[in-house]
Amino acid sequence: MTERKSPTAVLREGPRTLTEDQVREIEETSLEGVLHVDIDDVIEYVHKDLKSLPDYTTLYRRYLKQRWDVYDLDFSQDVVDWTEKMTEAERESFIAIASGFHHGERQVEIELPVFMIGASEEEKLHIAAQIEDEARHTVFFDRFYREVVGLRGDDIMAVLDASFSWVSETFVGPFGLLAYQADEVRRNPYDERARVRYGTNYFLWIEGVLALSVMKVTLSYARWRGFLPAYYTGFTATCRDESRHVQGGMRYLQQAVRKDPTMINEIHNTLRTILASSGVVSRRIYYEPLGWTDEEVRLLFRQQLRRKLNDVGIDLAPDIEDMLSRAQPVLAGG
Known part of the structure; x- marks a missing residue:
């Protein structure tokens, strides 16, 4: 177990400065x-x-340098930690938070290919690599849920079905919207406004806010407690993959706004739609077993969104700031 600072203290420290050796x-x-x-x-x-x-x-x-083999992970110690060391409350909180990511990886395999059609040739290389990453992440979670959590299923879809009961509206809403947006892009792959709406939801919100929040909550817990080494290894490698995805997605949005400043309206309206749906919560999850409070997760959401937009030079409208401050931090629920 490592010495632990409170999430509030870590979040309020501000941006960390990475050394060349750390990079x-x-x-x-x-x-x-x-x-x-x-x-x-x-x-x-x-x-x-x-x-x-x-x-x-x-x-x-x-991507070529950072590819990793999900079958190299050994979950044997994770099984011991899960069954013998973690409390029931910790297990319930952990699986609930992780389930949205589990389902998200699988859906992106389906929805992301349509975004390639209207992309540049260089961007297609990046997106093709990302799709392969998402397939690897899907298998990573399938192995974790089968071998550690103990969910049963004859195939990947069966295990996904078994974990769906933990997924809350905070994930269902954006991914339902993404399915609709993917159909828009599929019908007209060169409609830049449709592509910006898709990119805002997927690259900015789903990957840049939801995914990184899941990572920080579950992985900071695993590091603090010294539990689940294979999960920590695989999901941290996943986070490294996500750095490329988020950077590529934010590059796309930045270029779109620079080319046509009115695209900022598409970004803002998409965020309004997402945040409006975040107030609908039928399933409750408690973060305290993993060392977090609702307000700390809410602060994490706000920080992740603001940093990305600030770094690429996109401002938030005042009403969106207000909606963000009231967003429900329910990543998933059991």
Whole structure:
């Protein structure tokens, strides 16, 4: 177990400054070495290049260097930690928070390919790599739910069905909207306004806010308690993958706004739709077993969204700021 600062203290410290050695460790470490990387450093790494935003070819080259094999993970210690060391309240909170990510990875495999049609050739390389990443992440969660949590199923979809009861509106809402937006893009793949709406929901909110929040909550718990080493390793490697996804998505949104400043209206209206649906909550989850409060998770949501928009030069409308302050931090519920 490592010494733990409260989430509030960590969040209020502001941006971390990564050394060259820390950046090199995050970018170049093997899967085995990822276990020893601090998740807070990896989340900070997501933001490191947002102001400069590497091009899609650079992101593709990073993908080639950072690919990892989900079948190299050994979940045997995780089983011991899950069944013998974690409390029932910790297990229930953990699986609830993680379930939305489990389902999200699978849906992105379905919805992201349509975004490739209207993309540049360089961007297609990056998106193709991202789809392969999402498939790997889907298998990672399938293994965790089967081998550690003990959910049963003859195939991947059956395990997804078994974990769906934990997924709350905070995930169902944005992913339902994404399915609608993907149909828009599928019908007219060169409609830039439809693409910006899709990109705002997926790249900014789902990946940039929801996914990174799930990572920080569950992985900070695992690091603090010294539990679930294979989960920590695989999900931290997933976070490293997500850094490329978020950077590529924010590059797209930044370029779209610079090309046509009225696209900011599409971004703002999409965020309004998402935040309006976040007030609908039928399932409750308690963060305290993992060392977080509702207000700390709400602060995490706000911080993740504001940092990304600030770094790429996109402002939030005052009414969205107000909606964000009242957003329900229910990542998933049991």
